[in-house]
Amino acid sequence: MERKIKSILGSVLVIAIVAAMMSIGTRSYFSDIETGNNNTFTAGTLDLNVDGQNTNVVKFTLSNLKPGSQPKGMWNISNVGSINGYLDLENITVTSYENGLLDPEIEAGDTTGGNPGEGNGELQNVLNLRLFVDRDCDGWISSGDYVFFNGKVADLPSSFDLNELVPAGGYVHIVAIFDWWSTSQDNMAQSDGFDLDITFELSQTAAQ
Ligand SMILES: [Ca+2]
Ligand SMILES: [Ca+2]
Ligand SMILES: [Ca+2]
Ligand SMILES: [Ca+2]
Numbered sequence: 001m002e003r004k005i006k007s008i009l010g011s012v013l014v015i016a017i018v019a020a021m022m023s024i025g026t027r028s029y030f031s032d033i034e035t036g037n038n039n040t041f042t043a044g045t046l047d048l049n050v051d052g053q054n055t056n057v058v059k060f061t062l063s064n065l066k067p068g069s070q071p072k073g074m075w076n077i078s079n080v081g082s083i084n085g086y087l088d089l090e091n092i093t094v095t096s097y098e099n100g101l102l103d104p105e106i107e108a109g110d111t112t113g114g115n116p117g118e119g120n121g122e123l124q125n126v127l128n129l130r131l132f133v134d135r136d137c138d139g140w141i142s143s144g145d146y147v148f149f150n151g152k153v154a155d156l157p158s159s160f161d162l163n164e165l166v167p168a169g170g171y172v173h174i175v176a177i178f179d180w181w182s183t184s185q186d187n188m189a190q191s192d193g194f195d196l197d198i199t200f201e202l203s204q205t206a207a208q
Contacts, residue, residue, distance in 0.1 A: 044168075045081035048202040052076065059176070060196070065123070067182045074139060077200055078171035085202035087172060089160040094153055096121030096194040108187035121192035124153035126183050133164050134173040141177075153178075153194065163206040174200075 050057045059073045079085050098117025101110060105122075112120035133146040141147055148160050166172050180186075201208075 044083035046083055046085050046202055046204055047079070047081035048085070048166075048200060049078045049080050050075055050200055052078070065127070065180060067126075067180050067186050069180045070178065072139070072175065072177045074134065074176075075174045075200070076171055077166060077174060077202075079166040079168055079202060081202075082168050083204065084168055085166045085204065086206045086208070087162050087164040087166050087174075088201045088203065088208070089162060089174075089198055090158075090201045091197065091199040092156050092158050092160075093197045094124050094156060094194050095119070095197075096124055097192065099191040099193055102190050104187045105190050108185065110188040121189070121194060122185065123189040123192035124194045126180060126185055126189045127153050128179040128181060129153050129156070130177045130179070131160075132175055133162065134175045137173050139173075139175060153196065156196075166202060 051059075057075065059075060060071065062071050065071070077087055096119055098112065098114045098120040100115040101113030101117070105113075110122060114120050128151065129149060130141065130147060131149040132141055133148070134140075134142075135145050136142050146162070146164070148162060149156065164172055
């Protein structure tokens with residue numbers, strides 16, 4: 001009887017020790033935490049500069065053009081914002097001026113005169129224009145450049161959806177080469193002129 005009690009006590013003692021060990025074991029499971037605090041949200045910027053300016057850029061002020069003339073100009077389109085942008089050309093308009101109807105013009109068949117004679121000039125009909133993205137920035141059309149127009153100024157569309165990537169902090173060069181290749185209508189353009197307006201637009205997505 002005495003031995004049996006001892007034995008039961010022993011069992012109780014063993015169970016108590018095992019329970020204590022299990023308790024210690026529960027407290028020692030591995031654990032680790034990291035925090036994800038202080039998140040901040042700030043809008044990026046999309047900011048376009050043309051030739052380093054935020055104002056209108058007059059690229060061409062040309063006078064005394066004649067057959068054989070080949071004026072050329074480059075716009076440096078830079079993205080000074082913090083997110084990538086896509087370049088399009090918008091609101092392209094050509095406004096012609098007759099600037100007086102001279103004898104050689106009349107003899108060549110020009111019947112629309114006036115001074116300034118807005119809308120009556122013919123210079124845009126004889127002057128060819130090539131517009132391209134000058135990807136190697138050498139000022140001329142090279143393989144790999146993107147020529148997006150080659151035709152008479154009069155045939156310019158009102159916009160070009162170039163979707164040309166201009167990375168944040170980056171730039172692209174748009175070059176215009178005018179060529180007055182001799183045509184049978186050259187004399188009709190004597191003294192004539194035109195204004196050319198182009199808007200450069202930088203958008204967040206290519207679809208805009
Ligand atoms: Ca004229
Ligand atoms: Ca005319
Ligand atoms: Ca080139
Ligand atoms: Ca004319």
